[in-house]
Amino acid sequence: MIQEVIVVEGKDDTTAIKRAVGADTIETGGSAIGEAVMRRIELAQERRGVIIFTDPDAPGERIRKLVAERVPGCKHAFLTKSEARGMKGIGVEHASDEAIRRALDSVRSPQQEADRSQEDEIEWSDLLDAGLIVHASSATRRERMGEMLGIGYANGKQFHKRCLMFRITRTEFLTALEQLEREGL
Structure with a gap:
């Protein structure tokens, strides 16, 4: 239960x-x-x-x-x-x-602002560099990244917000990005 x-x-x-x-x-x-x-x-x-x-x-x-x-x-x-x-x-x-x-x-909990380590935060520029925004395949890439990270599909702004809210670490983000690249997306 x-x-x-x-x-x-x-x-x-x-x-x-x-x-x-x-x-x-x-x-x-x-x-x-x-x-x-x-x-x-x-x-x-x-x-x-x-x-x-x-x-x-x-x-x-x-x-x-x-x-x-x-x-x-x-x-x-x-x-x-x-x-x-x-x-x-x-x-x-x-x-x-x-x-x-x-x-x-795979339930995710939101992060309290005080708990967040700024060094490990996913930045807007990380999404840009990863082709998750302003990219021909950004929607498809965000959808797959959202699946891998367990945060669901969202537009670019909401995806960034979820990365912060659910404490997606830089390591988790980069691991998912490597998988995305291996899949050819």
Whole structure:
């Protein structure tokens, strides 16, 4: 049984989570999260901790951002788009039990500002040098790097923010970049 409460978008996501692991969930009911739901998430964070596990699409990222801004310290689980792709779209509910367990085993915690070592921070220039921004294949490269680092797909600005928030070390970043280069991306 997972200790934290998992925040998901809807009842089909809850069904998929319960099928894959023992866990309690809070459903946001989509991107228009009500005040009562936010208060339940805040209480869950106080008492047990929260893992945000939303779909790897724009509405899912919007929900992730809204909850993370309102309820600091939440952990994050990510699926790749290919893991979440189903016949009727992209979503946690389409992921295999194995993909859900892998995502929950690879949960990331945000970094507190005071804990961050500035020498190890990923800089904007690192993304530029790595071809993750302002590059013909930057979106594809960011998607694959996000998979390898366990932080999901994001645009350049959000990718940089996630590298900082989830304490991606320079070593992790460079190792993933080497793998990316070996894959020819």
